[in-house]
Amino acid sequence: xxxxxxxxxxxxxxxxxxxxxxxxxxxxxxxxxxxxxxxxxxxxxxxxxxxxxxxxxxxxxxxxxxxxxxxxxxxxxxxxxxxxxxxxxxxxxxxxxxxxxxxxxxxxxxxxxxxxxxxxxxxxxxxxxxxxxxxxxxxxxxxxxxxxxxx
Numbered sequence: 001x002x003x004x005x006x007x008x009x010x011x012x013x014x015x016x017x018x019x020x021x022x023x024x025x026x027x028x029x030x031x032x033x034x035x036x037x038x039x040x041x042x043x044x045x046x047x048x049x050x051x052x053x054x055x056x057x058x059x060x061x062x063x064x065x066x067x068x069x070x071x072x073x074x075x076x077x078x079x080x081x082x083x084x085x086x087x088x089x090x091x092x093x094x095x096x097x098x099x100x101x102x103x104x105x106x107x108x109x110x111x112x113x114x115x116x117x118x119x120x121x122x123x124x125x126x127x128x129x130x131x132x133x134x135x136x137x138x139x140x141x142x143x144x145x146x147x148x149x150x151x
Contacts, residue, residue: 036145037093042085043141044134045095048126049085051133052097055126056080060110079103079110 032040057080070076082100089096099107113119 032145034093038087038095039145040138040141041094044138045085045097047133047137048130049083049097051130052123052126053080053083055122055129056083056107059120059122077103079106 057078060079068076077100079099082103083097084100085095085097087096088094098104107123109117111119111121111123
């Protein structure tokens with residue numbers, strides 16, 4: 001971006017026109033496209049997915065009692081294997097991380113508790129653990145995008 005004092009517009013245009021031109025330059029430099037926003041949020045979502053999967057497996061995987069198949073011989077995936085990443089359904093340029101629909105209620109019971117089952121807040125702890133790592137992952141992608149614009 002040119003320096004305001006060396007920019008020819010500073011001397012030839014009115015102050016308002018100069019500010020509008022400068023603002024336009026700033027917007028071009030920082031405005032992200034939808035694809036760039038998706039790339040940034042996906043980087044963070046992948047980090048969170050990995051942390052949530054690992055925490056779910058470490059806190060709720062019972063090798064001794066886990067059944068691999070139901071009574072009909074249909075496979076029963078462990079809750080940690082149902083963590084998935086998908087584009088946001090509301091059309092926002094973002095990604096959602098969560099459990100598959102048929103298993104999400106189990107995660108909610110474990111995390112929030114029930115009348116007879118105490119809550120263990122494993123999802124909440126995974127979220128807290130992930131925040132700094134997600135920010136770093138997103139920042140790395142953002143910086144790469146901005147460096148590409150400078151070139």
